[in-house]
Every structure is written in structure tokens, then in C-alpha cells.
Amino acid sequence: MAEIPVLKIGDCLLVSIQVDMHDRLALELQDDLTNRIVTERARGVMIDISALEIVDSFIGRMLNNIAAMSRVLDAVTVVVGMRPAVAITLVELGLSLTGVRTALNVDKGLALIRKAIDDPGSALGRREA
Amino acid sequence: MAEEHATMIPQLLAEHEQTLLRDWMESQKKSGALRGGQVSEAELADNSRRLLAGLRGGAATEQFEDITTPVWDQRRTVLEEISRSRATLGLTPAETATFVFSLKEPLFALLREKVGKDPDRLAHEIWVATSLLDKLGLYTVEAFQKTREDIIARQQQELLELSTPVVRLWEGVLALPLIGTLDSARTQIVMESLLEEIVTSGAEIAIIDITGVPTVDTLVAQHLIKTVAAARLMGADCIISGIRPQIAQTIVHLGLELGVVSKATMADAFALALRRLGKAVVDRAPTPQEL
Numbered sequence: 001m002a003e004i005p006v007l008k009i010g011d012c013l014l015v016s017i018q019v020d021m022h023d024r025l026a027l028e029l030q031d032d033l034t035n036r037i038v039t040e041r042a043r044g045v046m047i048d049i050s051a052l053e054i055v056d057s058f059i060g061r062m063l064n065n066i067a068a069m070s071r072v073l074d075a076v077t078v079v080v081g082m083r084p085a086v087a088i089t090l091v092e093l094g095l096s097l098t099g100v101r102t103a104l105n106v107d108k109g110l111a112l113i114r115k116a117i118d119d120p121g122s123a124l125g126r127r128e129a
Numbered sequence: 130m131a132e133e134h135a136t137m138i139p140q141l142l143a144e145h146e147q148t149l150l151r152d153w154m155e156s157q158k159k160s161g162a163l164r165g166g167q168v169s170e171a172e173l174a175d176n177s178r179r180l181l182a183g184l185r186g187g188a189a190t191e192q193f194e195d196i197t198t199p200v201w202d203q204r205r206t207v208l209e210e211i212s213r214s215r216a217t218l219g220l221t222p223a224e225t226a227t228f229v230f231s232l233k234e235p236l237f238a239l240l241r242e243k244v245g246k247d248p249d250r251l252a253h254e255i256w257v258a259t260s261l262l263d264k265l266g267l268y269t270v271e272a273f274q275k276t277r278e279d280i281i282a283r284q285q286q287e288l289l290e291l292s293t294p295v296v297r298l299w300e301g302v303l304a305l306p307l308i309g310t311l312d313s314a315r316t317q318i319v320m321e322s323l324l325e326e327i328v329t330s331g332a333e334i335a336i337i338d339i340t341g342v343p344t345v346d347t348l349v350a351q352h353l354i355k356t357v358a359a360a361r362l363m364g365a366d367c368i369i370s371g372i373r374p375q376i377a378q379t380i381v382h383l384g385l386e387l388g389v390v391s392k393a394t395m396a397d398a399f400a401l402a403l404r405r406l407g408k409a410v411v412d413r414a415p416t417p418q419e420l
Contacts, residue, residue: 084328109364112364
């Protein structure tokens with residue numbers, strides 16, 4: 001069975017989901033990722049879902065869970081590269097992933113992680129007015 | 130009833146086309162089909178001739194039962210054209226249908242003249258003629274309605290396109306001036322065009338301006354919140370601007386929580402967007418070239 005690779009870049013972990021996510025794979029990723037955050041002492045996790053065309057409620061909840069788990073382990077999670085159609089579907093499903101930071105692409109995601117690590121005061125990486 | 134094909138209508142139409150046309154024109158003129166000059170006589174004559182010619186051609190195929198079959202295609206096209214041209218003249222669909230129905234009078238008169246001696250035969254011929262003309266008459270009404278519906282659908286589409294532009298204000302800043310009420314269909318289009326633009330421009334901030342939205346109720350607010358949430362999933366922050374005092378009051382009275390930064394004017398929102406991007410606007414004297 002395919003496994004989703006977790007790459008280490010500096011103190012960040014990069015997960016690029018290239019295959020269709022099924023529930024079992026999602027649970028394994030969750031498991032794998034939390035282990036790696038601890039062993040690598042990662043400060044940031046970036047999940048690239050630009051190749052995902054379908055995100056159902058289960059995957060949506062998994063993204064939320066991963067963000068919550070990394071927060072407990074003091075790492076910042078950013079979901080990057082979501083497609084417009086996926087974003088609309090998630091919103092219609094009522095899953096707006098309020099606990100997850102988002103960025104348009106890997107570049108902006110890395111910048112966001114850097115900023116969040118440098119300035120832990122910004123609660124969700126969202127700048128207030 | 131006599132056999133279906135034992136009708137002399139095709140033959141009559143072919144042999145007496147000119148007489149029929151003349152009688153028909155007479156009776157139409159008498160019944161005021163010219164509408165005091167609104168329809169020119171030449172046009173009425175032309176329409177009548179074309180319809181009669183079509184009818185003759187169609188009747189020759191001896192398929193009276195169903196006018197949706199391919200052999201009637203050409204005749205239906207004639208009817209559609211007549212219906213359309215009469216609609217643009219401001220005639221009601223009833224008047225257009227009456228135009229077709231009025232052919233019954235001369236046709237029945239002709240039938241009576243030919244087979245008046247044989248009541249059974251006459252009744253059968255009249256039945257065939259009347260059912261055919263009724264179908265054609267009703268078809269003009271359908272064609273009229275379809276023309277109307279096409280116009281309405283096109284206007285709706287144009288309205289949608291007109292009212293949902295996405296504007297680039299600055300590198301990384303998009304503006305979405307909303308005009309008109311936000312219903313589900315509009316929200317869908319607004320959301321799609323905003324998200325597409327976020328992808329192509331790589332914008333981080335989107336300003337949604339609701340100056341042109343007449344009222345904000347719970348449903349509109351719900352749609353706004355959805356749009357903001359979808360943009361956030363794409364990594365763009367939203368600022369809502371153009372909130373009029375009345376709308377501010379409504380939002381509070383309804384107990385709505387937009388959950389997003391809002392500003393009174395687009396200018397304020399743009400200033401905030403620039404600050405977030407680390408840009409500053411400074412005062413300086415314009416050079417002579419800039420004046």
C-alpha cells in the first residue's frame with residue numbers, strides 16, 4: 001500500500017499528498033506525522049493538498065485533527081494549495097477548518113510558518129486589525 | 130369515423146390556394162387583424178401566404194396526427210418566425226394564435242362548398258382541419274413563450290456577469306464590489322470567481338465591498354461568511370467594507386457575527402490591506418510632470 005512521504009526541511013515537515021486519500025491512509029498519516037514531529041523536534045508542519053481533487057468530511061476532519069495535535073506538540077500547521085472547488089465543497093459541508101492556518105502555495109506557507117514561529121503571540125497566524 | 134387518409138384537404142389546399150388566401154385575407158381584414166395600421170397589409174399577406182404554403186406542403190405528407198415529426202420541421206420554423214416577428218410588433222400571443230385559427234373560416238367554407246352534400250364526410254374533413262389548425266395555433270403560443278423565456282434567461286446571465294467583477298487593487302490585494310442581493314446562485318458565482326482570481330493573482334487579501342448590497346439579512350450574512358471561509362481556505366484573508374450605518378444596525382439587531390474584520394469604507398479597508406502587506410502611503414509634493 002502506498003505511503004505518504006514526510007519530508008524534513010530545516011525544522012519543518014513537508015507532507016505532499018499526491019494520491020487519493022482514503023480513510024486508512026489518512027489515519028496512518030496522522031500517526032506517522034505525530035511521531036515524526038516528536039522525533040524530529042519539528043516546529044512547523046506543511047500539508048500540500050494541491051493534487052487533491054476531492055476532500056470529504058473525513059479528510060477535512062483529519063486536517064483539523066492534525067492541526068490540533070501539532071498545536072499540542074508545539075508545532076504550527078499550514079495547509080497549502082487547496083483548489084477552489086475543494087474550498088467551496090468544504091465550506092458547503094460546514095467544515096471551514098477554523099483551527100488550521102492556510103496559504104495559497106508552499107512558498108507562502110513557509111513564510112507563514114516562519115512568521116508564526118518567530119511570533120508565537122499571533123494566535124492563529126491571523127493578523128488583527 | 131372514416132379512415133384517416135380519406136381526406137381531401139391536401140388536394141383542396143393545392144388546388145385552391147389562391148382562393149383560400151384571398152378569402153382568408155378578406156376575413157382577417159374584416160376582423161381587424163391589421164390593428165389600425167400597426168401591421169402592414171403587405172406583411173399580413175406575406176405571413177398568410179407563407180403559412181398557407183407551409184400548410185400545403187405539410188398536408189401533402191398526409192401526416193396530420195403529430196406536428197412534431199420531421200416532415201413538419203420547415204412549417205414549424207415558419208410558424209416560429211411569424212410568431213417572433215409578431216411578438217416584436219407588440220402583438221399578444223392570443224392575437225398570433227387567432228391569426229392561425231382565422232384560417233378555419235375560409236377553409237371550412239371551401240369544404241362546405243365541395244362536400245356539403247355529404248354530412249359525414251364534411252364532419253370528418255372539418256375535424257381533421259380543425260385539429261391540425263389548433264395544433265399549429267397552439268404551437269405559435271409555445272414559440273412565443275419560448276422566445277420570451279430565452280430573453281429572460283439571457284438577461285439573467287448577463288446580470289450575473291455584470292454584477293460580479295473581481296478587481297485587482299494592488300499586488301496581492303483583490304476587491305470584490307458586490308452589487309445587488311446575494312442569493313445562493315450569485316454567491317456560488319462570486320465565490321468561484323474570487324477563488325479563481327486568488328489562484329491566478331496569488332492575492333493574500335480580498336476586500337469584499339457590500340456598498341451595493343441593499344439589505345443584509347441572515348441569509349446574505351450566511352453567504353458572506355461562506356465566501357470568507359472559502360477564501361481563507363485558499364490562504365487569503367478577507368476584509369468586508371462598505372457597511373452602511375443601517376446595515377450595521379441590522380447586523381447587530383439580528384445578532385449576526387461575521388467573524389471577519391469589517392470597515393466602513395473601501396478606502397479604510399484598502400489602507401488596512403496595505404498596512405498588512407507592509408506598504409505605506411506617504412505624502413509628498415507632486416512633480417510638475419505628474420500634474
